[in-house]
Amino acid sequence: MNKTNLYKGSLATIILKLLNEYDKMYGYEIAQKVREITKGDLKLTEGALYPLLHKLKVQGLLDVEVVKIGGRVRKYYKLTEAGTKETVNKLAELERYIKNMRALVNPRSRDS
Amino acid sequence: MNKTNLYKGSLATIILKLLNEYDKMYGYEIAQKVREITKGDLKLTEGALYPLLHKLKVQGLLDVEVVKIGGRVRKYYKLTEAGTKETVNKLAELERYIKNMRALVNPRSRDS
DNA sequence: TCTGATGCATAAAAAACTTATGTATATTTA
DNA sequence: TAAATATACATAAGTTTTTTATGCATCAGA
Numbered sequence: 256m257n258k259t260n261l262y263k264g265s266l267a268t269i270i271l272k273l274l275n276e277y278d279k280m281y282g283y284e285i286a287q288k289v290r291e292i293t294k295g296d297l298k299l300t301e302g303a304l305y306p307l308l309h310k311l312k313v314q315g316l317l318d319v320e321v322v323k324i325g326g327r328v329r330k331y332y333k334l335t336e337a338g339t340k341e342t343v344n345k346l347a348e349l350e351r352y353i354k355n356m357r358a359l360v361n362p363r364s365r366d367s
Numbered sequence: 368m369n370k371t372n373l374y375k376g377s378l379a380t381i382i383l384k385l386l387n388e389y390d391k392m393y394g395y396e397i398a399q400k401v402r403e404i405t406k407g408d409l410k411l412t413e414g415a416l417y418p419l420l421h422k423l424k425v426q427g428l429l430d431v432e433v434v435k436i437g438g439r440v441r442k443y444y445k446l447t448e449a450g451t452k453e454t455v456n457k458l459a460e461l462e463r464y465i466k467n468m469r470a471l472v473n474p475r476s477r478d479s
Numbered sequence: 480t481c482t483g484a485t486g487c488a489t490a491a492a493a494a495a496c497t498t499a500t501g502t503a504t505a506t507t508t509a
Numbered sequence: 510t511a512a513a514t515a516t517a518c519a520t521a522a523g524t525t526t527t528t529t530a531t532g533c534a535t536c537a538g539a
Contacts, residue, residue: 257496257497258460259376259460259463259464260375260376260496260525260526261376261377261380261460261461261464262376262464262496263372263375263376263494263495263496263525263526263527264371264372264373264374264375264376264494264495264496265373265468266495266496268373268468268472269468269471269472272471272472273471276474281517281518282517282518283515283516283517283518284517287516289471292467292470292471292477293467293470293471296463296467297467300496300497300498301517301518301519301520302496302497302498302499302519302520302521303495303496303497305518305519305520306495306496306519306520307495307496309519324504324516324517325504325505326503326504326505327503327504327505327516327517327518328503328504328517328518329516329517329518330517330518346472348370348371348373349373349468349472351371351408352371352373352374353465353468355404355405355408355409356377356380356381356461356465358404358405359381359384359385359401359404359405360380360381360384360458360461362388365404369528372494372495372527374527375494375495375496375526375527376495376525376526376527378526378527393486393487394486394487395485395486395487396486399485412527412528412529413486413487413488413489414488414489414490414527414528414529414530415526415527415528417487417488417489418488418489418526418527419526419527421488436485436486436535437535437536438534438535438536439485439486439487439534439535439536440486440487440534440535441485441486441487442486442487480539481538481539482537482538482539483536483537483538483539484535484536484537484538485534485535485536485537486533486534486535486536487532487533487534487535488531488532488533489530489531489532490529490530490531490532491528491529491530491531492527492528492529492530493526493527493528493529494525494526494527494528495524495525495526495527496523496524496525496526497522497523497524497525498521498522498523498524499520499521499522499523500519500520500521500522501518501519501520501521502517502518502519503516503517503518504515504516504517504518505514505515505516505517506513506514506515506516507512507513507514507515508511508512508513508514509510509511509512509513
Protein backbone atom coordinates (compact mmCIF):
# COMPACT_ATOMS: atom_id res chain seq x y z
CA MET A 256 0.00 0.00 0.00
CA ASN A 257 2.70 2.50 0.91
CA LYS A 258 5.01 3.18 -2.03
CA THR A 259 8.14 2.70 0.03
CA ASN A 260 9.13 0.04 2.50
CA LEU A 261 11.37 2.35 4.47
CA TYR A 262 8.76 2.55 7.21
CA LYS A 263 9.22 -1.14 7.99
CA GLY A 264 10.63 -1.26 11.47
CA SER A 265 9.66 2.26 12.43
CA LEU A 266 6.02 1.78 13.32
CA ALA A 267 6.69 1.10 17.00
CA THR A 268 8.78 4.25 17.24
CA ILE A 269 5.96 6.26 15.72
CA ILE A 270 3.30 4.87 18.04
CA LEU A 271 5.38 5.28 21.18
CA LYS A 272 6.30 8.85 20.33
CA LEU A 273 2.71 9.86 19.57
CA LEU A 274 1.53 8.36 22.85
CA ASN A 275 4.34 10.19 24.58
CA GLU A 276 3.12 13.45 23.12
CA TYR A 277 -0.64 13.01 23.35
CA ASP A 278 -0.76 11.03 26.61
CA LYS A 279 -3.51 8.67 25.50
CA MET A 280 -4.90 7.67 22.13
CA TYR A 281 -6.93 4.89 20.59
CA GLY A 282 -5.88 2.89 17.56
CA TYR A 283 -8.03 4.55 14.97
CA GLU A 284 -6.97 7.94 16.25
CA ILE A 285 -3.30 7.03 15.93
CA ALA A 286 -3.81 5.96 12.33
CA GLN A 287 -5.58 9.23 11.52
CA LYS A 288 -2.92 11.32 13.21
CA VAL A 289 -0.18 9.57 11.24
CA ARG A 290 -1.97 10.20 7.97
CA GLU A 291 -2.53 13.80 8.90
CA ILE A 292 1.04 14.51 9.95
CA THR A 293 2.54 12.78 6.92
CA LYS A 294 -0.09 14.31 4.63
CA GLY A 295 -1.18 10.89 3.47
CA ASP A 296 2.29 9.56 2.77
CA LEU A 297 2.06 6.92 5.47
CA LYS A 298 -1.05 4.87 5.96
CA LEU A 299 -0.80 2.81 9.09
CA THR A 300 -3.12 -0.04 8.16
CA GLU A 301 -5.19 -1.93 10.70
CA GLY A 302 -3.40 -5.16 9.91
CA ALA A 303 -0.17 -3.60 11.08
CA LEU A 304 -1.56 -1.30 13.76
CA TYR A 305 -3.69 -3.49 15.98
CA PRO A 306 -1.32 -6.47 16.26
CA LEU A 307 1.47 -4.04 17.08
CA LEU A 308 -0.54 -2.35 19.83
CA HIS A 309 -1.26 -5.80 21.29
CA LYS A 310 2.41 -6.68 21.13
CA LEU A 311 3.52 -3.46 22.84
CA LYS A 312 0.99 -4.13 25.57
CA VAL A 313 2.27 -7.68 26.08
CA GLN A 314 5.78 -6.24 26.29
CA GLY A 315 4.60 -4.02 29.12
CA LEU A 316 5.15 -0.79 27.24
CA LEU A 317 1.47 0.17 27.01
CA ASP A 318 -1.59 0.12 29.24
CA VAL A 319 -5.13 -0.12 27.89
CA GLU A 320 -8.34 1.47 29.04
CA VAL A 321 -11.55 0.34 27.38
CA VAL A 322 -14.20 3.04 27.00
CA LYS A 323 -17.73 2.77 25.65
CA ILE A 324 -18.72 5.62 23.38
CA GLY A 325 -22.42 5.13 22.74
CA GLY A 326 -22.69 1.57 21.46
CA ARG A 327 -19.12 1.50 20.28
CA VAL A 328 -15.92 0.49 22.01
CA ARG A 329 -12.71 2.46 22.10
CA LYS A 330 -9.44 1.23 23.51
CA TYR A 331 -7.26 3.99 24.82
CA TYR A 332 -3.58 3.23 25.05
CA LYS A 333 -1.03 5.03 27.14
CA LEU A 334 2.63 4.56 27.94
CA THR A 335 3.72 2.67 31.02
CA GLU A 336 6.87 3.75 32.78
CA ALA A 337 8.79 1.16 30.80
CA GLY A 338 7.11 2.51 27.68
CA THR A 339 8.34 6.01 28.40
CA LYS A 340 11.88 4.73 28.80
CA GLU A 341 11.65 2.72 25.62
CA THR A 342 10.41 5.79 23.77
CA VAL A 343 13.62 7.57 24.65
CA ASN A 344 15.63 4.62 23.34
CA LYS A 345 13.64 4.41 20.14
CA LEU A 346 14.08 8.11 19.45
CA ALA A 347 17.81 7.84 19.99
CA GLU A 348 17.89 4.87 17.62
CA LEU A 349 16.03 6.90 15.01
CA GLU A 350 18.48 9.78 15.26
CA ARG A 351 21.36 7.37 14.89
CA TYR A 352 19.70 5.70 11.94
CA ILE A 353 19.15 9.03 10.20
CA LYS A 354 22.71 10.09 10.86
CA ASN A 355 24.08 6.83 9.47
CA MET A 356 21.84 6.95 6.42
CA ARG A 357 22.93 10.52 5.74
CA ALA A 358 26.55 9.44 5.97
CA LEU A 359 25.85 6.55 3.60
CA VAL A 360 24.01 8.51 0.95
CA ASN A 361 25.64 11.90 1.34
CA PRO A 362 29.43 11.68 1.07
CA ARG A 363 29.84 15.28 2.20
CA SER A 364 28.29 14.49 5.57
CA ARG A 365 30.86 11.82 6.35
CA ASP A 366 33.50 14.12 7.76
CA SER A 367 31.15 15.55 10.38
CA MET B 368 22.26 -8.87 14.81
CA ASN B 369 21.80 -5.12 14.48
CA LYS B 370 20.29 -3.55 17.59
CA THR B 371 17.65 -1.68 15.66
CA ASN B 372 15.34 -2.82 12.91
CA LEU B 373 15.05 0.61 11.37
CA TYR B 374 17.36 -0.45 8.55
CA LYS B 375 14.78 -2.90 7.31
CA GLY B 376 13.76 -1.73 3.89
CA SER B 377 16.73 0.56 3.35
CA LEU B 378 19.34 -1.93 2.21
CA ALA B 379 18.60 -1.52 -1.50
CA THR B 380 18.87 2.25 -1.16
CA ILE B 381 22.26 1.88 0.49
CA ILE B 382 23.64 -0.49 -2.12
CA LEU B 383 22.40 1.55 -5.06
CA LYS B 384 23.80 4.77 -3.66
CA LEU B 385 27.21 3.26 -2.93
CA LEU B 386 27.41 1.85 -6.45
CA ASN B 387 26.39 5.24 -7.75
CA GLU B 388 29.24 6.84 -5.88
CA TYR B 389 31.98 4.23 -6.36
CA ASP B 390 31.02 3.09 -9.87
CA LYS B 391 31.72 -0.59 -9.26
CA MET B 392 32.04 -2.69 -6.14
CA TYR B 393 31.88 -6.33 -5.13
CA GLY B 394 29.70 -7.69 -2.37
CA TYR B 395 32.26 -8.06 0.34
CA GLU B 396 33.55 -4.60 -0.39
CA ILE B 397 30.07 -3.12 -0.03
CA ALA B 398 29.64 -4.78 3.35
CA GLN B 399 32.98 -3.43 4.54
CA LYS B 400 32.23 0.06 3.31
CA VAL B 401 28.90 0.10 5.11
CA ARG B 402 30.54 -0.98 8.37
CA GLU B 403 33.21 1.63 7.94
CA ILE B 404 30.88 4.52 7.18
CA THR B 405 28.47 3.63 9.99
CA LYS B 406 31.36 2.91 12.34
CA GLY B 407 30.09 -0.60 12.94
CA ASP B 408 26.50 0.38 13.59
CA LEU B 409 25.21 -1.44 10.55
CA LYS B 410 26.45 -4.87 9.61
CA LEU B 411 25.15 -5.87 6.24
CA THR B 412 25.24 -9.64 6.61
CA GLU B 413 25.86 -12.01 3.73
CA GLY B 414 22.45 -13.57 4.09
CA ALA B 415 20.87 -10.23 3.32
CA LEU B 416 23.51 -8.88 0.96
CA TYR B 417 24.00 -11.56 -1.67
CA PRO B 418 20.35 -12.42 -2.28
CA LEU B 419 19.62 -8.71 -2.59
CA LEU B 420 22.39 -8.21 -5.14
CA HIS B 421 20.97 -11.12 -7.13
CA LYS B 422 17.51 -9.61 -6.94
CA LEU B 423 18.65 -6.18 -8.09
CA LYS B 424 20.41 -7.83 -11.01
CA VAL B 425 17.28 -9.76 -11.98
CA GLN B 426 15.37 -6.49 -11.81
CA GLY B 427 17.79 -5.05 -14.33
CA LEU B 428 19.22 -2.46 -11.96
CA LEU B 429 22.69 -3.97 -11.77
CA ASP B 430 25.20 -5.54 -14.13
CA VAL B 431 27.80 -8.06 -13.00
CA GLU B 432 31.36 -8.59 -14.06
CA VAL B 433 33.16 -11.65 -12.76
CA VAL B 434 36.85 -11.19 -12.13
CA LYS B 435 39.41 -13.75 -11.04
CA ILE B 436 41.84 -12.51 -8.43
CA GLY B 437 44.43 -15.27 -8.13
CA GLY B 438 42.38 -18.38 -7.45
CA ARG B 439 39.49 -16.44 -6.04
CA VAL B 440 36.43 -14.99 -7.66
CA ARG B 441 35.08 -11.49 -7.27
CA LYS B 442 31.80 -10.26 -8.67
CA TYR B 443 31.82 -6.61 -9.45
CA TYR B 444 28.45 -4.93 -9.62
CA LYS B 445 27.64 -1.67 -11.29
CA LEU B 446 24.50 0.29 -11.98
CA THR B 447 22.66 -0.08 -15.25
CA GLU B 448 20.89 2.94 -16.69
CA ALA B 449 17.69 1.79 -15.02
CA GLY B 450 19.68 1.36 -11.83
CA THR B 451 20.87 4.95 -11.96
CA LYS B 452 17.30 6.17 -12.37
CA GLU B 453 16.10 3.98 -9.54
CA THR B 454 18.86 5.36 -7.32
CA VAL B 455 17.44 8.84 -7.78
CA ASN B 456 13.99 7.57 -6.82
CA LYS B 457 15.27 5.74 -3.77
CA LEU B 458 17.13 8.78 -2.53
CA ALA B 459 14.03 10.92 -2.93
CA GLU B 460 12.04 8.31 -1.01
CA LEU B 461 14.62 8.38 1.76
CA GLU B 462 14.45 12.16 2.06
CA ARG B 463 10.69 12.00 2.20
CA TYR B 464 10.83 9.26 4.82
CA ILE B 465 13.21 11.27 6.98
CA LYS B 466 11.09 14.38 6.65
CA ASN B 467 7.96 12.47 7.63
CA MET B 468 9.66 10.78 10.55
CA ARG B 469 10.93 14.13 11.79
CA ALA B 470 7.42 15.54 11.59
CA LEU B 471 6.10 12.53 13.49
CA VAL B 472 8.61 12.58 16.31
CA ASN B 473 9.40 16.26 16.48
CA PRO B 474 6.23 18.36 16.92
CA ARG B 475 8.14 21.58 16.31
CA SER B 476 9.07 20.48 12.80
CA ARG B 477 5.43 20.07 11.78
CA ASP B 478 4.82 23.69 10.82
CA SER B 479 7.72 23.74 8.36
C1' DT C 480 50.06 -24.68 10.45
C1' DC C 481 46.28 -22.80 12.17
C1' DT C 482 43.58 -18.71 12.75
C1' DG C 483 41.37 -14.98 10.77
C1' DA C 484 40.27 -12.44 6.78
C1' DT C 485 38.55 -12.59 2.09
C1' DG C 486 34.75 -13.90 -0.98
C1' DC C 487 31.04 -16.24 -2.64
C1' DA C 488 26.45 -18.80 -1.82
C1' DT C 489 22.04 -20.81 -0.08
C1' DA C 490 18.41 -22.64 2.99
C1' DA C 491 15.50 -22.50 7.01
C1' DA C 492 13.41 -19.62 10.20
C1' DA C 493 11.79 -15.42 12.15
C1' DA C 494 9.99 -10.85 11.86
C1' DA C 495 7.29 -7.28 9.92
C1' DC C 496 4.00 -5.89 7.17
C1' DT C 497 0.15 -6.22 3.35
C1' DT C 498 -3.99 -7.75 1.81
C1' DA C 499 -8.29 -9.48 2.63
C1' DT C 500 -11.99 -10.27 5.38
C1' DG C 501 -15.23 -9.85 9.20
C1' DT C 502 -18.28 -7.50 12.62
C1' DA C 503 -20.77 -3.61 14.24
C1' DT C 504 -22.20 1.30 15.13
C1' DA C 505 -22.60 6.15 13.66
C1' DT C 506 -22.96 9.77 10.41
C1' DT C 507 -23.52 11.95 6.12
C1' DT C 508 -25.47 12.44 1.60
C1' DA C 509 -28.25 11.72 -2.41
C1' DT D 510 -34.77 7.11 4.16
C1' DA D 511 -31.68 4.14 1.91
C1' DA D 512 -27.10 3.83 0.69
C1' DA D 513 -22.57 5.15 1.20
C1' DT D 514 -18.97 6.48 4.05
C1' DA D 515 -16.63 6.95 8.42
C1' DT D 516 -15.65 5.11 12.89
C1' DA D 517 -13.63 1.24 15.60
C1' DC D 518 -12.19 -2.99 16.65
C1' DA D 519 -10.02 -7.70 15.16
C1' DT D 520 -7.62 -11.65 12.90
C1' DA D 521 -5.85 -14.86 9.39
C1' DA D 522 -3.32 -15.90 5.21
C1' DG D 523 0.23 -14.55 2.38
C1' DT D 524 4.36 -11.94 0.99
C1' DT D 525 8.57 -9.70 1.60
C1' DT D 526 12.63 -8.86 3.98
C1' DT D 527 15.98 -9.95 6.98
C1' DT D 528 18.38 -13.12 10.48
C1' DT D 529 20.65 -17.10 11.62
C1' DA D 530 23.09 -20.93 10.38
C1' DT D 531 25.74 -23.43 7.23
C1' DG D 532 28.88 -24.47 3.62
C1' DC D 533 32.85 -24.10 0.44
C1' DA D 534 37.23 -22.27 -0.89
C1' DT D 535 41.46 -19.10 -1.14
C1' DC D 536 44.88 -16.21 1.02
C1' DA D 537 47.79 -13.81 4.54
C1' DG D 538 50.05 -13.59 8.75
C1' DA D 539 51.67 -15.15 13.38
